[in-house]
Amino acid sequence: MRSALLSQLADRFGSDKGSLHGDRHRYAQFYELLLHEERNSLGKMIELGLARGGPEDPQFGATERQCDSPSLGMWVEYFPQAEIFGFDISDFSHLERRHDRFRFFRGDCGREADLIRLREAVGRDVDLVIDDASHASFHQQLALKTLFPCLRPGGLYVIEDLHWQPPHIEASLPAVPRTYDWLKALQDGNGLTSLLWSADDLRMLAGSIASLLVLTDLQVPGSRYRNAIGAMRKRQASE
Numbered sequence: 001m002r003s004a005l006l007s008q009l010a011d012r013f014g015s016d017k018g019s020l021h022g023d024r025h026r027y028a029q030f031y032e033l034l035l036h037e038e039r040n041s042l043g044k045m046i047e048l049g050l051a052r053g054g055p056e057d058p059q060f061g062a063t064e065r066q067c068d069s070p071s072l073g074m075w076v077e078y079f080p081q082a083e084i085f086g087f088d089i090s091d092f093s094h095l096e097r098r099h100d101r102f103r104f105f106r107g108d109c110g111r112e113a114d115l116i117r118l119r120e121a122v123g124r125d126v127d128l129v130i131d132d133a134s135h136a137s138f139h140q141q142l143a144l145k146t147l148f149p150c151l152r153p154g155g156l157y158v159i160e161d162l163h164w165q166p167p168h169i170e171a172s173l174p175a176v177p178r179t180y181d182w183l184k185a186l187q188d189g190n191g192l193t194s195l196l197w198s199a200d201d202l203r204m205l206a207g208s209i210a211s212l213l214v215l216t217d218l219q220v221p222g223s224r225y226r227n228a229i230g231a232m233r234k235r236q237a238s239e
């Protein structure tokens, strides 16, 4: 069945976006619903965060590791034409040798200069950005602010795991509202200013978003934890 393909790939490659591995978020079914029509034409995507077990995970915490990326495996197979840009605090450059459509940028979502380096390399015609990196609010919002301009009109920006912020990282970063609350406020038309977002920044962002969705729990039987995911579609030039 067409609507199950991405979930099957997530399970085959070991991503927690599927229904078998890690926290079994089942986000793959949400991506499939939104993206299956673009499967064979999607030209560029970015994923922030490439494999479980980075500094956000108190059990592992490693940045020096050489491992595979389950989600990269699944995206390479699902989008046969796409150029895929990966960004991570750990080094995944070895995967460029395995996948000729993959380019890796090593960097920290908390460092604007690293995100700008990525932004300048990818151009302004990206179809899809997925933030599945540390899940810390400051990182999520700095990345959104820096990378939203890369999206083409009609492109999609997704932030995963809004329900959980790693406490040790969240506490060590500049204080901003939780991204879940910040997105809900943006959706309600009020907006929450902070050191990252002036009232003008919020107005500009709100004016360039065609639709904004925040889903919680996603009705996911079998998931081990709660889920929450946010998605924004960039406005078409003519809207």
Ligand SMILES: C[S@@+](CC[C@H](N)C(=O)[O-])C[C@H]1O[C@@H](n2cnc3c(N)ncnc32)[C@H](O)[C@@H]1O
Pocket: 014, 015, 016, 017, 047, 048, 049, 050, 051, 052, 053, 054, 055, 056, 063, 069, 070, 071, 072, 087, 088, 089, 090, 107, 108, 109, 110, 132, 133, 134, 139
């Ligand atoms: C949840 S995992 C990604 C899982 C992967 N997308 C999948 O579906 O299989 C999070 C990743 O984010 C990376 N990460 C953590 N903190 C980061 C930061 N500050 N900047 C960039 N990447 C970070 C970790 O190294 C780890 O690879």
